[in-house]
Amino acid sequence: MVRCDQCGVELAEGTERCPLCGAVLGDKDAAGRAGAPGPVPVPADGAGENRQRRQVAAEVLSVSLAIAALTLVVLDLIMGAGIAWSLYPLVALGFIWWLICPTLMATRKPALGIAVSALAPFGFLVALDAINGSLAWSLTLGAPIAAAVELGVLGTILAAKASKIRGLNVLAYAFVAAAAICLVVEGAIDLYRDGILNLFWSSITASTLIPVAGFLFYAHLRLARNTTLKKLFHY
Amino acid sequence: MRMTHDEINVKHARTGFRDETGEWYQLDNAAIIMPAISNVRNTSLFRMAVTLDHPVRLDDLNTALERVAKRFPYYMVELRRGFFWYYFQPLKEPIKAVSDLGWPCMGYNMHKRGAPLLRVRVAGARIAFEFSHILADGAGGGCFLTATLIEYFKERGIVATPPSPTCDVSAPPDPEEYEDAYHRFYKPRIPIPGPLPRAYHLSSKLLPVGQCRAITGIVVADDLVALAKARKVSVTEFLTAVYLDSLIELRTVQVQAGARRLSPYVSLEVPVNLRRFYKTKSLRNFSLFVLPTIDTRLGTWTLDELAAYVHHYMGIENDERRIATQISRNAGGGRKLVVRLIPLFIKNFFAKILYVALGEGLISGILSNLGTIQMPEELAPHLERFDFLGAPSSTLKTFAALCTWKGKTHIAFGSQAQSRELERLFFKRLVALGLRVEVSSNM
Structure with missing residues (x-):
């Protein structure tokens, strides 16, 4: 073992320079001129529960849409002589119900639910067209x-x-x-x-x-x- | 019925999946940020090297690696990009040992197609395991290293008993070994830690890209323990105090030389192995940290005062309830749907900014203590030396890691700074306290 006089640490035989201060070993004055660095530079849940949840979702959606529809009809009746402009939003609400609820409710036969929901756009378009009096x-x-x-x-x-x-x-x-x-x-x-x-x-x-x-x-x-x-x- | 918190935690902790293409894995909560911040300087590789009593037999080592690879399929992976997150894809080719003649922890690109996330390097009698932190922390790395050594020595006719099933290649991999333990032990409704001040950083020009200096000081472990015990603190606390003291002196020198706008806070990150608090077999990342911080505006501190401060600070912070706040911040953030649905390239952009501002920006250095290495007693006579080196960082520049084996503690400073002043001040303090320090360097 050789010893660095600058740092006091021991180094393996044959080491020429201290890896810490850069001093040439065995040369007491060499640290400064040996390129030493010095001071630093500034620098899941179960299927049953799932079914129940979907059923509840369908019920909540149905009731919400029904309330919205009822409100529209009442407003239309109050503002005019009969049901007129409210037909368009009513058709839109019906479309939303038709699109979502069959899929939610048909938990045992999901394919049937999706098939019924898939018919919703057709029904929606036909209903919109029919409001104007003809299927143009x-x-x-x-x-x-x-x-x-x-x-x-x-x-x-x-x-x-x-x-x-x-x-x-x-x-x-x-x-x-x-x-x-x-x-x-x-x-x-x-x-x-x-x-x-x-x-x-x-x-x-x-x-x-x-x-x-x-x-x-x-x-x-x-x-x-x-x-x-x-x-x-x-x- | 709503899922319980335990069920939600188990769901989020799962990282292993199987589909028609085979196995694939998600990254754990600590790893998700690393691909974004990794580059040629910050490779994320940490290194555990063992020196044998004989030159390594390469064919035996590769045979051992083949067997170990089957035990640790979740480590035999490469990094791939998904749309929202990165993921691990199993490697097509088995890993083989390579030469250890280059710089430690450097010359690595994790984003390269087919690149393993761990390297086994050999030079003479030394086998170095370099793990990407994306894959594992020191505990996981140590387990892989132990299993490889057991299999290597089996090839050489020395049979050793694995210290645990996780190091036994005859045991099947347990899914718990690759679970995301941060999510597994996440507690809802725990507050997140408060903001921390920006910390002082070493000022030095960087070494050329691709270089990493490792200066190692070897001390007698008992002597080091005696110094710590004299101050009624642990070895980690004592060395943290020495490290802080050295950083404070460096900062003072800079201030005296006219440097302005230096943060008054000198802060050291001390990693904490969370397996101490939470029972898990996870060999992914499962560590967090405590951050002893000194406000230099408050006056000067002696080493003994620093040791006492660090001791009491660690006593408060190194506590499961305090650590839970960090898990709450990290794992809780990752669970938010709005975060999960941000495309990866946007996540990467912000990850880089956040990591500098809220990660390395808050610390002046790292001191990681692996502790005393535990190896099967049949192997101990053939293992001469262990070295542990932390993952390089161009922001911190210099960082320390230590481990103890056969009564000697190896304190290694990895650095990308041209200046060696921090290492010099640190070891000089130990020498001044009467410790014999044997220093070596790779450059």
């Missing part, structure tokens, strides 16, 4: 668009469910569905307005979305096979 646009324009959107969502969910590994491929399915929806929307508008099919903006949108979907499929199969949506989007 709801069946020829509204229904195909609503059907396209619902089928697009359903298709994406089914394709995702059928996939062994769910990752970027689910996004790709969603992009393909979005492209199809755009085509149907423009087609329905064209046929309703002009009676002729003339796809323009939707074909541009689709031609953009489809290659992106293709790339996502590629990325899923080749690059990110180990990535699932649960991993990517866990929160």
